[in-house]
Amino acid sequence: MRNQAVVHASTSSDPGLRCSVEAYRGAVRAALGYGELVRAAFDVHRRDLLKEMGLILPENLDAERALWAALAQQLHRGLTDRPRLLRFTRAEGRVGPTPDG
Structure with missing residues (x-):
């Protein structure tokens, strides 16, 4: 119509x-x-974006797709079905840049 x-x-x-x-x-x-x-x-720039967010880079394309799907869920709904995929390089609870850089 x-x-x-x-x-x-x-x-x-x-x-x-x-x-x-x-x-x-x-x-x-x-x-x-x-x-x-x-x-x-x-x-x-997807890998640079993951690094800047403090996420551990996936080892292969399938793992990267799963990570992005979990991240999209987290950002959209505030939670994800697969939280173990969101592995961070920084200590938990520290947000933003560190004092030394």
Whole structure:
């Protein structure tokens, strides 16, 4: 139903409505492109990000995927089904940079 409304609006004789539909379509295309850039940045720097968060780096790709899934659950819900995957290099309870660097 929604697509029919957009098609009808884009063929409407009202120039304001047509302009709004085209602006919306352009915004969606731009957002999709931006999302791909953000995804690529995470892909390129994912191991550096894990290091900065103080997590022990996984040994293989399957372990890394499992770690990211557990981390996503932790960040989204505040808990994870697999807490043992979130192994930290820093002492527990210490957050943020250390006084010496």
